Amino acid sequence: MDNNDNNEKVNFKKIGAEYIQSAIKKKEDFKLSKRSYIPSKAEVRCIDEKLSPLKSETDSETINPVTLPTKLLHRSSLPKREVKKDDVTVRKKLELTVSKNGMKQDSEGKQSNINMSENTKQKGRMEAQRKSDNHRKKEMKEDKIEEDVITETDSFLVVAAIDFGTSYSGYAFSSTNEHKKNPMLVTAKLWSSSQFKAVKTSTSILFDDKRRFHSFGFEAEDKYLRLLEDDDSNVEEWFYFSRFKMILYQNMNINTNTKLKDNQGKRMSALKVFSAAIGYMKADLLAMCYAKDSSIGQEHIRWVLTVPALWNDNAKTFMREAASRAGISNNSLVMALEPEAASLYCIEWMKGSDATELERGEKFLVLDAGGGTVDIAVHQIQENGRIRELNKASGGDWGGIKVDQEFKKLLKDIVGTDIFSELQKQYMSDYMDIFHSFERAKRRDFSIVGHGKVQLTFPNTINRLCLKTREKDVNELISENLKFKNNIRLVKDKLEIDLSLFKSLFAGAIYDIVNHLSILFRQSQVTDLTTIFMVGGYSECYLLQEAIRFKFNSLRVLIPPKSVLSVLKGAVLYGHSPRTFQSRISTFTYGIETTEPFRKGYPVDKKIFINGKSHCDKIFCIHVKDGEHVNLGKSVSKIYKTINPDQTHMEFIVFASIKRSPKFTDEDGCFQLGSLTVDVSKMSCNTYGEKQIKLELIYGGTELEAVATDTTTGKTSREHFALARAGHRC
Ligand SMILES: Nc1ncnc2c1ncn2[C@@H]1O[C@H](COP(=O)(O)OP(=O)(O)OP(=O)(O)O)[C@@H](O)[C@H]1O
Ligand SMILES: [Mg+2]
Structure with a gap:
C-alpha cells in the first residue's frame, strides 16, 4: 500500500482550496527539485474532484487523478520537459512501427486485434512471456500535465485544402x-x-x-457517358465510382482491405479509389499553384483535408492513410472538421458583409448541409477571439442525397423495381440523364416558382421497357397509381411533376434536420444562441432555408453567398491558423492499456505472471475523459516504464471508451484506436532496471496525437490517431 496513504489521515470535510493548493505546491516543488513525489490517495482524490472540471478552463497543470500503486510511484521519475511553449517544434523521429485502429497485419495480410484472452495462469504466463520477450510493456506512473504542444512547422508558404465531398469535391x-x-x-x-x-x-x-486511374470529376462523368454511348467500347470493363464517400459514414469496419463496388458492382480497393481521387486533386492543385508562383513546390504546402464532424475514428484514419498514399505526408497534413472550417469562413465573411458581427461571448450554430450528411456544431467566440466548441458535434445522413433517394422511390413506384434496376444496369447513360435533370430541377428557386410543374428529362427507353415488360406505357402505369395519377404526366420526353408533389420529396430530410435542431435547442448550452449559419450546397435549397427560418424565427439565420464553398475556403483559413479553435469537448475517454503489479481488488481473470510476479493486465490508464473541455494542442502525459530490463520495444495501445471512467480496456464500450511501438533497445535503464518513456496524448480536436519521448535522450516518436466522435452515436 501507499505509504502516504497509510500515514496520512485526512478529514475530507476539511479539504478545501488550501489543501489542494498545498498538493499542487508539493507537485511544483517536486518538479523543481526533480525528486520523486508521491501524492497521497487523499490528495489525489481531492485534486481529482476539485481540479478536473477546471482543467480545460485554465492552463494550470493538474496532477494525475489516477490512484497509483505505491511501488510504481516510488520507482517512477519525473517526466522530462522537452516540450517548448512556443510554436514550431519539429521533432526528430525514432523508428516506429505503427498499426492503426488495432489493425495488425499477419503474414497473410489478414487483420487481427491484439487480445489477451487467457483465463488460466499457464496462458497468462505464456502471454506475459510473449509480451516481455517481444515488445510491449510499459507501466504507468504519475504526472498528468497539460502543456502547450505545437507540432506544426511554420515553414509552409501555402495552405491548400481539399474538400472531398459526397456529391461534389474541390480544392x-x-x-x-x-x-x-x-x-x-x-x-x-x-x-x-x-x-x-x-x-x-x-x-x-x-x-x-x-484498373489504371483515368479521370476524376466532370471529366470522368463525361468520359464514362461517352463510353456508355459508344457501342464499340468495352465500358463494362472500366470502373466508374461516384458518391463513394458515404461508405465511410458510420462504418466502424472500414480498413485498408475494404472494397468498393463500382456502378456495375465490380470491386476495387476502397483505399486505391480514395487515394487516386485525392492524388488527382493534389496534382491538379500543385499545377495551379505552380502556374501562379513557380517557386512553390510541394514542400512549401500545408495540406488540409476536410472530414465530416460525424465521422468516426476509423473513417478519419482511413482518409489520412489515403492521403498518405497520394503522397501527402502525415507531417504536412491537417484534418479539419467540416462545420469548424465553415465556422471560420462565416466569421471572416461577416467582417466584410452587412451583417452585424458576432460579439465576444456570442454563441452560434453552424449547419453544414452537404450531399451526404448534415453536420451541426455549436460554437462560442471567446474573449481572446478564439473559438470554443460548446456542444458535441451532431447531425445525421440527411443531406441532399436523401431527396434524390425520394425521387428514386417515386420512379420505382411508377415503373416497378425490376424496370428501374434494368434501366440502371443496361441503360446507365439514360439513368444518369434523368438524375442530372433532377439535380438541375432541385436547384430551382422555389420562392419564385409559386405554382406550376417541374419538368424532368425522361428518356424514351423507359417507355419502351414498360411496354415490353408490362405491355403498358408510362402514362398508363401512372394513371393506375392513385398517388400519382393526378400530379404526374409524361409529355413527349419530359416527365411533368406538380410542384407540390416535387416539393414533398424534400419533406422527410428537412423534417429530420429541423427536428434535430429543435431537440438540440433544448440543451442548456444552446439556449442563448443568437445565430444560425447555413452552409454547404444543400443550404442553398430555398425549402430548407424557409423551414429553418420559420421554425427558429427568433434567431438570425445567415447564409453566406456561395455557401457551397464555405467548408473549402474555411479549410484554407483553418490551415493558416488551426489554433483558432481553443477547445473542444472530448466525446470519448482516451487512454493507454497498461499492466500493473497485481493488487487486492483486481479481477483474478486479469492476473498474469511476468518474471514470476503477478500483474494485472488490461488496465485503462486514462489521459482524457469523456465530456472534458480540452484545450487544443494541450497534452496529457504520463510516464510508462518497462517491466523487463531486456525489453526491446514498448507498445502503447491507444484506447477510447464511451464510458467516462473505464477501468479495464476489455469493458463494454472500449475500443482500440491504434498503437505506437517504440524501440527501446538502445535505451539505458535507470537504477531500478527500468526504461522510461513519457507518453503524451495531444488532443488536437480532429485527431489525437501520441508522442513518446525517451526520458533519457529526449528523442520522440509520434503517431496520429483519428478521434472517435460522438456524432456516430447519434
Ligand atoms: N440550390 C440547391 N437546392 C437544393 N439542393 C442543392 C442546391 N445546391 C446544391 N444542392 C445539393 O447540395 C448537395 C451538395 O452540397 P455540397 O457540395 O455541400 O455537398 P458535399 O460536400 O458533396 O457533401 P458532404 O459535405 O455531405 O460530403 C447536393 O445534394 C445538391 O443536390
Ligand atoms: Mg461537404
Missing part, C-alpha cells in the same frame, strides 16, 4: 502572404463540364480496363 489555396493581406483571398478552382462551370466538381472517378 482551394492561399499563400501566407495573401492570407496576411486578406484572409478571404482564397483561390478555388473553377471546374468545367461539357455543359457548365462550377466551383466544385462531381465526386466521380474513372479507372480503365487495366
Whole structure:
C-alpha cells in the first residue's frame, strides 16, 4: 500500500482550496527539485474532484487523478520537459512501427486485434512471456500535465485544402502572404463540364480496363457517358465510382482491405479509389499553384483535408492513410472538421458583409448541409477571439442525397423495381440523364416558382421497357397509381411533376434536420444562441432555408453567398491558423492499456505472471475523459516504464471508451484506436532496471496525437490517431 496513504489521515470535510493548493505546491516543488513525489490517495482524490472540471478552463497543470500503486510511484521519475511553449517544434523521429485502429497485419495480410484472452495462469504466463520477450510493456506512473504542444512547422508558404465531398469535391489555396493581406483571398478552382462551370466538381472517378486511374470529376462523368454511348467500347470493363464517400459514414469496419463496388458492382480497393481521387486533386492543385508562383513546390504546402464532424475514428484514419498514399505526408497534413472550417469562413465573411458581427461571448450554430450528411456544431467566440466548441458535434445522413433517394422511390413506384434496376444496369447513360435533370430541377428557386410543374428529362427507353415488360406505357402505369395519377404526366420526353408533389420529396430530410435542431435547442448550452449559419450546397435549397427560418424565427439565420464553398475556403483559413479553435469537448475517454503489479481488488481473470510476479493486465490508464473541455494542442502525459530490463520495444495501445471512467480496456464500450511501438533497445535503464518513456496524448480536436519521448535522450516518436466522435452515436 501507499505509504502516504497509510500515514496520512485526512478529514475530507476539511479539504478545501488550501489543501489542494498545498498538493499542487508539493507537485511544483517536486518538479523543481526533480525528486520523486508521491501524492497521497487523499490528495489525489481531492485534486481529482476539485481540479478536473477546471482543467480545460485554465492552463494550470493538474496532477494525475489516477490512484497509483505505491511501488510504481516510488520507482517512477519525473517526466522530462522537452516540450517548448512556443510554436514550431519539429521533432526528430525514432523508428516506429505503427498499426492503426488495432489493425495488425499477419503474414497473410489478414487483420487481427491484439487480445489477451487467457483465463488460466499457464496462458497468462505464456502471454506475459510473449509480451516481455517481444515488445510491449510499459507501466504507468504519475504526472498528468497539460502543456502547450505545437507540432506544426511554420515553414509552409501555402495552405491548400481539399474538400472531398459526397456529391461534389474541390480544392482551394492561399499563400501566407495573401492570407496576411486578406484572409478571404482564397483561390478555388473553377471546374468545367461539357455543359457548365462550377466551383466544385462531381465526386466521380474513372479507372480503365487495366484498373489504371483515368479521370476524376466532370471529366470522368463525361468520359464514362461517352463510353456508355459508344457501342464499340468495352465500358463494362472500366470502373466508374461516384458518391463513394458515404461508405465511410458510420462504418466502424472500414480498413485498408475494404472494397468498393463500382456502378456495375465490380470491386476495387476502397483505399486505391480514395487515394487516386485525392492524388488527382493534389496534382491538379500543385499545377495551379505552380502556374501562379513557380517557386512553390510541394514542400512549401500545408495540406488540409476536410472530414465530416460525424465521422468516426476509423473513417478519419482511413482518409489520412489515403492521403498518405497520394503522397501527402502525415507531417504536412491537417484534418479539419467540416462545420469548424465553415465556422471560420462565416466569421471572416461577416467582417466584410452587412451583417452585424458576432460579439465576444456570442454563441452560434453552424449547419453544414452537404450531399451526404448534415453536420451541426455549436460554437462560442471567446474573449481572446478564439473559438470554443460548446456542444458535441451532431447531425445525421440527411443531406441532399436523401431527396434524390425520394425521387428514386417515386420512379420505382411508377415503373416497378425490376424496370428501374434494368434501366440502371443496361441503360446507365439514360439513368444518369434523368438524375442530372433532377439535380438541375432541385436547384430551382422555389420562392419564385409559386405554382406550376417541374419538368424532368425522361428518356424514351423507359417507355419502351414498360411496354415490353408490362405491355403498358408510362402514362398508363401512372394513371393506375392513385398517388400519382393526378400530379404526374409524361409529355413527349419530359416527365411533368406538380410542384407540390416535387416539393414533398424534400419533406422527410428537412423534417429530420429541423427536428434535430429543435431537440438540440433544448440543451442548456444552446439556449442563448443568437445565430444560425447555413452552409454547404444543400443550404442553398430555398425549402430548407424557409423551414429553418420559420421554425427558429427568433434567431438570425445567415447564409453566406456561395455557401457551397464555405467548408473549402474555411479549410484554407483553418490551415493558416488551426489554433483558432481553443477547445473542444472530448466525446470519448482516451487512454493507454497498461499492466500493473497485481493488487487486492483486481479481477483474478486479469492476473498474469511476468518474471514470476503477478500483474494485472488490461488496465485503462486514462489521459482524457469523456465530456472534458480540452484545450487544443494541450497534452496529457504520463510516464510508462518497462517491466523487463531486456525489453526491446514498448507498445502503447491507444484506447477510447464511451464510458467516462473505464477501468479495464476489455469493458463494454472500449475500443482500440491504434498503437505506437517504440524501440527501446538502445535505451539505458535507470537504477531500478527500468526504461522510461513519457507518453503524451495531444488532443488536437480532429485527431489525437501520441508522442513518446525517451526520458533519457529526449528523442520522440509520434503517431496520429483519428478521434472517435460522438456524432456516430447519434
Ligand atoms: N440550390 C440547391 N437546392 C437544393 N439542393 C442543392 C442546391 N445546391 C446544391 N444542392 C445539393 O447540395 C448537395 C451538395 O452540397 P455540397 O457540395 O455541400 O455537398 P458535399 O460536400 O458533396 O457533401 P458532404 O459535405 O455531405 O460530403 C447536393 O445534394 C445538391 O443536390
Ligand atoms: Mg461537404
